[in-house]
Amino acid sequence: MKQPKIGQYPFLAEPFHCGFDKQLLLSHLGNYLLNAADYHSSERGYGVSCLNTINKTWVLSRLSVELEDTPKVYDKFYVETWVDGVLKFFTSRNFKIGDNSGRIFGYGRSMWAMIDTETRQPTDILAIQEGTIRNYIDTEYPCPIAKPSRGKNIELSTPTRIIDTRFSDVDMNGHVNSIKYIEHILDLWDIEWYQKHRVWRFDIAYVTEAHQGDRLQFYSTSDSSGLHSDIVITKKGDDDNDVVVCRCSIDFAYLV
């Protein structure tokens, strides 16, 4: 049976995934977006579990979220997702977060590469199942937010935070979990800040994979208002040089 281009998946803002303000933490919302992407691609024949059988996998390259509002604890909401563009080595996938009452929390955009799990090199997306993904491209459905940012190169002088990655940071691929980076980045601010501000836009670009035991250095810089911040995470490479792992930018809005 041919699936519709847009998939819609229901979720619930679970109590232990909410922060002090009873709102779903952005890291957990990010998890739901990635779940939706996974379910959507699996149902259409190009999901990770199918790709793994031919030594391929999706790698998240960039993720952006722009939020007008955030689901509160016990809120039922949905994530819609669809692919709006496919190139040989990259796919762009959009997200809409809303609920059945017609409320829209926000939107997301993402970029994904497909790699060969043995060579770790990019592989031709359109060669998979005779390019079946092309049948599911929707360029009409609105996603009224800017494209994902590559992130900014900032000065890497003194890290704001250093963490040693641990067992629970690591995902099924043996790499630091995409969601855990978001959690660690949001932890650069404390509750006092979040009592007055909310994230309205979050961009993250994943550059190099990190593993358990890697020491991550977080560098950050903010504008004078503190409302815009750029973050770069690095690890030590084989030659002891700093290697960029992620670049991120966050825009905060004052809570009203």
Place this chain on the structure above:
Amino acid sequence: MKQPKIGQYPFLAEPFHCGFDKQLLLSHLGNYLLNAADYHSSERGYGVSCLNTINKTWVLSRLSVELEDTPKVYDKFYVETWVDGVLKFFTSRNFKIGDNSGRIFGYGRSMWAMIDTETRQPTDILAIQEGTIRNYIDTEYPCPIAKPSRGKNIELSTPTRIIDTRFSDVDMNGHVNSIKYIEHILDLWDIEWYQKHRVWRFDIAYVTEAHQGDRLQFYSTSDSSGLHSDIVITKKGDDDNDVVVCRCSIDFAYLV
């Protein structure tokens, strides 16, 4: 409509909640147990959202899990939960984790207190809704594991790990999230250990609440095989003395 005594809730082992071995992380399994407890009590008129309206809440006092096996990524499983005993100030609640094919992953036990959210003092559980919880006690349904342990007092000499709690550690009550303690405790071992061992029994007793900014000190001691460990987490109290936050014990089994 009167609900059955035992509630059954379906869950899925989500990809980003699984570790390097493609198995659901125990911290996330713990989250599902607590969700099941929350849904079960809400459906029966004594859940947190109902209690909050009368300035009461449940506080998790102890949690134990004993596992023969762990759900693997994408496994659908259920958590069954029921109350098997109620005293004035404590309720004991059991869990069974299984799937529709008849497989049983394991069991859990927990102890909960009810407190007044203003005085933070224990409050009479049986006074809530004329003791409605008594109608739901099931002492017959088997839960073939030992009662939750109080944890052991171990020597607090040199901490194994010190962490400063951050924004994402904190739950809706402003306290360090019960699940996050489990995650931090499991992070005391590295992937190399988990490649050869699995947790078969985990006991945690929550003693004192911690808040964002508290510095948690993890003390641990293991037997000579390394298969049994006792952990105590402390924070600095008002008078700068160590205050016990949690006590935990873990039993590992060799992976076969």
